[in-house]
Amino acid sequence: MEPWILSEAPDKPEESCGVFGVYAPGEQVGRLIYFGLHALQHRGQESAGIAVADGHTMTLSKELGLVPQVFKESDLATLDGHLGIGHTRYSTTGSSSSWENAQPMLSSIGPNTIALAHNGNLVNTLELRDRMKSHGIRFRSTTDSEVMATLVDHFTQQHDSIRGGIRETMKLIAGAYSVVMMTEEAIYAFRDPYGVRPLALGKLDGIGWVVSSETCGLDIVGAEFVRDIRPGELVKISGAGVESEQAVPARKPSLCIFEFVYFARPDSVMYDCALYEARENMGAAMARTAPVEADMVLGVPDTGIPAAVGYARASGITYGEGLVKNRYVGRTFISPSQTLRQQGIRLKLNPLKHALNGKRVVVTDDSIVRGNTTRKLVALLREAGATEVHMRITSPPVKWPCFYGIDTDTQEQLIGSAKSIEEIREHIGADSLAYLSVEDMVTSTGRSADEYCLACFTGDYPVEIPEAVRRGKMALEPATPAR
Numbered sequence: 096m097e098p099w100i101l102s103e104a105p106d107k108p109e110e111s112c113g114v115f116g117v118y119a120p121g122e123q124v125g126r127l128i129y130f131g132l133h134a135l136q137h138r139g140q141e142s143a144g145i146a147v148a149d150g151h152t153m154t155l156s157k158e159l160g161l162v163p164q165v166f167k168e169s170d171l172a173t174l175d176g177h178l179g180i181g182h183t184r185y186s187t188t189g190s191s192s193s194w195e196n197a198q199p200m201l202s203s204i205g206p207n208t209i210a211l212a213h214n215g216n217l218v219n220t221l222e223l224r225d226r227m228k229s230h231g232i233r234f235r236s237t238t239d240s241e242v243m244a245t246l247v248d249h250f251t252q253q254h255d256s257i258r259g260g261i262r263e264t265m266k267l268i269a270g271a272y273s274v275v276m277m278t279e280e281a282i283y284a285f286r287d288p289y290g291v292r293p294l295a296l297g298k299l300d301g302i303g304w305v306v307s308s309e310t311c312g313l314d315i316v317g318a319e320f321v322r323d324i325r326p327g328e329l330v331k332i333s334g335a336g337v338e339s340e341q342a343v344p345a346r347k348p349s350l351c352i353f354e355f356v357y358f359a360r361p362d363s364v365m366y367d368c369a370l371y372e373a374r375e376n377m378g379a380a381m382a383r384t385a386p387v388e389a390d391m392v393l394g395v396p397d398t399g400i401p402a403a404v405g406y407a408r409a410s411g412i413t414y415g416e417g418l419v420k421n422r423y424v425g426r427t428f429i430s431p432s433q434t435l436r437q438q439g440i441r442l443k444l445n446p447l448k449h450a451l452n453g454k455r456v457v458v459t460d461d462s463i464v465r466g467n468t469t470r471k472l473v474a475l476l477r478e479a480g481a482t483e484v485h486m487r488i489t490s491p492p493v494k495w496p497c498f499y500g501i502d503t504d505t506q507e508q509l510i511g512s513a514k515s516i517e518e519i520r521e522h523i524g525a526d527s528l529a530y531l532s533v534e535d536m537v538t539s540t541g542r543s544a545d546e547y548c549l550a551c552f553t554g555d556y557p558v559e560i561p562e563a564v565r566r567g568k569m570a571l572e573p574a575t576p577a578r
């Protein structure tokens with residue numbers, strides 16, 4: 096389920112951002128980027144922005160709001176150029192309501208302008224900001240992306256080359272970053288050495304190149320998936336084609352497993368695995384490890400649905416629809432009235448009473464963070480006539496906060512950290528509750544555990560988290576030292 100009301104504390108981890116870039120001589124790329132951002136809307140719903148260039152001049156348009164709220168036909172008409180980048184944002188650092196923090200972020204390198212869009216989160220922003228401030232460097236925003244842009248600027252002037260500037264920056268910054276950046280003439284894409292957040296390269300046959308957080312962004316503009324940008328790789332796309340270099344050595348691959356469980360769209364492909372299929376496999380694994388007698392399996396829209404299909408297939412229990420999503424509530428900037436607020440989850444999900452009445456139901460959902468939404472959901476299903484509600488969660492309990500670009504609350508707010516599974520079952524009011532094991536979750540994707548970041552389930556953080564960053568968000572020591 097995606098986040099919905101801005102003013103409410105989220106009960107799901109929230110994705111940080113989607114990034115998109117196009118280099119296509121002869122095309123007006125503003126419109127391609129607009130549709131690419133539409134496909135990446137689920138990754139960030141607080142602001143959207145597009146920067147384009149025509150080889151000489153750069154034009155930027157960005158605003159708070161959803162992609163169709165931000166861009167009107169008249170805005171797209173002014174975005175004139177054959178290369179450009181775009182961004183959808185959910186803030187994990189910096190204030191969400193500030194226009195300055197919306198991306199792409201512009202800065203200058205000598206006479207040139209750069210625009211930068213970032214998905215992820217740096218863990219050494221504070222340290223780098225302090226170091227730069229002591230050298231008299233000023234900041235306009237509070238984001239790690241600005242720190243990154245400032246470093247690129249600084250090192251580009253030193254090396255007299257943008258690629259050199261990015262390379263030196265990548266040596267200093269730590270954490271998760273999948274970045275698209277542009278000058279008036281070229282696009283650059285680079286990814287942290289652990290590859291925590293995804294970034295795919297695609298080709299518009301005979302026209303140009305596309306970079307997107309997810310492959311669903313390539314599909315919508317008719318681009319063909321070529322390959323992932325590799326961990327630690329820097330790619331330049333210009334009139335000379337695609338030039339690649341390993342800017343920093345790759346480290347242990349650590350793609351965020353939550354992309355498979357919840358964040359990414361089911362029609363995207365990561366690690367050669369179709370996410371819909373991975374989620375179906377997770378549901379089937381749940382049916383094998385946590386069987387229960389029931390009349391119907393249903394999924395919590397949208398992410399829980401493929402898992403319900405998998406659970407039904409493996410268990411032989413009938414699959415059915417029991418919840419209808421109010422698709423157009425989405426994330427809104429309009430606060431509901433108090434009366435509506437008390438409706439809680441009903442604003443978003445409506446139960447199908449005739450389908451649920453008198454039934455023992457198995458309900459698949461992707462995760463439980465605080466537990467409040469799941470408790471309301473179980474009550475809603477009972478009110479609609481379900482006689483038993485068995486919750487099946489297709490990930491392990493979330494016990495540790497994320498520092499790599501996902502907003503998962505402080506550790507003590509995570510119900511999986513504070514309570515046992517039986518206590519959580521009691522809290523949500525379900526007849527039974529089961530979680531998927533780490534092993535089954537990973538196996539469902541066709542890969543092995545050493546190719547993922549699993550930190551929010553295991554406490555094993557691939558990139559070390561500085562003490563100052565950990566403080567306030569983490570009550571316990573990490574399970575194992577970072578590598």
Ligand code: SF4
Nearest residue numbers: 351497499548550551
């Ligand atoms: S800590 Fe969790 S949400 Fe964050 S990158 Fe790792 S697996 Fe993903």
